[in-house]
Amino acid sequence: MKIIVIVICCLSVSSLCCNKYNRIFFEQNHLAALILARGGSKGIPLKNLSHINGQSLLNISLQVIFGTSGFTSVWVSTDNELIFNETERISNKINIHWRSEETATDHATSLSATREFLLLHPEIDKIILIQVTSPFINEKYLQHAVNEMQHYECVFSVTRSFKLRWNKTGKGILPINFDPKRRPRRQDWDGELIENGMFYGAKREMIMNGYFQTDKLCRNWNALPTL
Numbered sequence: 001m002k003i004i005v006i007v008i009c010c011l012s013v014s015s016l017c018c019n020k021y022n023r024i025f026f027e028q029n030h031l032a033a034l035i036l037a038r039g040g041s042k043g044i045p046l047k048n049l050s051h052i053n054g055q056s057l058l059n060i061s062l063q064v065i066f067g068t069s070g071f072t073s074v075w076v077s078t079d080n081e082l083i084f085n086e087t088e089r090i091s092n093k094i095n096i097h098w099r100s101e102e103t104a105t106d107h108a109t110s111l112s113a114t115r116e117f118l119l120l121h122p123e124i125d126k127i128i129l130i131q132v133t134s135p136f137i138n139e140k141y142l143q144h145a146v147n148e149m150q151h152y153e154c155v156f157s158v159t160r161s162f163k164l165r166w167n168k169t170g171k172g173i174l175p176i177n178f179d180p181k182r183r184p185r186r187q188d189w190d191g192e193l194i195e196n197g198m199f200y201g202a203k204r205e206m207i208m209n210g211y212f213q214t215d216k217l218c219r220n221w222n223a224l225p226t227l
């Protein structure tokens, strides 16, 4: 038997926040926006300069960052001269972080690149990583993240999904998140929250400790109302 899965795309996006931190002794205020934009990759080279409606993905993200208030500094981290030049054309308010070859390889994670960046910039207390591969980012979502970073240790973007998921196992195909005898209608459940990769914000210490989000505190995450 073939199962046809119809995928409904949800465009609503909200943010998850975790672990309200306490600001008793001092306020840590340098919030940086960071875009990691490598030049080379085995896939499509310079995808980070791909255009949508005549705009580079890099420019789309940077315009959204400039349209959001609360960032102390804006950074583009790259290993590529074309991306460097495009960044200079876009604005002279952008700081360039020249990435080392080691962290610019295909295997380097966003986490290690962000750590490397933070090691060189001890003045930065909190950071929001913005991924240029999400062109649907807008000022409203990002402003929301910036505001939440005042009160939480980490913030990241999610999309609410009402997809009914199945698992192929040795015993056959089994439902993962619903009861087939009582298929939920959209209005019957809250759906699931799926990371959409638009942005990841975290305090410096978390990233230096090796994570953008914390397992232990996941239980306390607040799903904000769908924007």
Ligand SMILES: *[C@@H]1O[C@H](CO)[C@@H](O)[C@H](O)[C@H]1NC(C)=O
Residues within 6 Å of the ligand: 036, 037, 038, 039, 040, 041, 043, 044, 045, 046, 047, 048
């Ligand atoms: C764009 O830059 C990001 C961050 O470095 C990287 O993960 C991605 O692979 C790059 N895309 C391409 C196709 O080079």
Ligand SMILES: *[C@@H]1O[C@H](CO)[C@@H](O)[C@H](O)[C@H]1NC(C)=O
Residues within 6 Å of the ligand: 081, 082, 085
């Ligand atoms: C980047 O800009 C500089 C200065 O305008 C220019 O000399 C150089 O050729 C450009 N690099 C590339 C890869 O286009």
Ligand SMILES: *[C@@H]1O[C@H](CO)[C@@H](O)[C@H](O)[C@H]1NC(C)=O
Residues within 6 Å of the ligand: 055, 056, 059, 060, 063, 086, 089, 090
């Ligand atoms: C970036 O986008 C802005 C706003 O759409 C536009 O005015 C500007 O010309 C773009 N810059 C470059 C270098 O493409």
Ligand SMILES: *[C@@H]1O[C@H](CO)[C@@H](O)[C@H](O)[C@H]1NC(C)=O
Residues within 6 Å of the ligand: 167, 168, 169, 170, 176
């Ligand atoms: C899917 O099935 C496999 C094999 O039975 C199992 O190990 C795995 O945990 C299941 N995954 C989910 C998401 O239920």
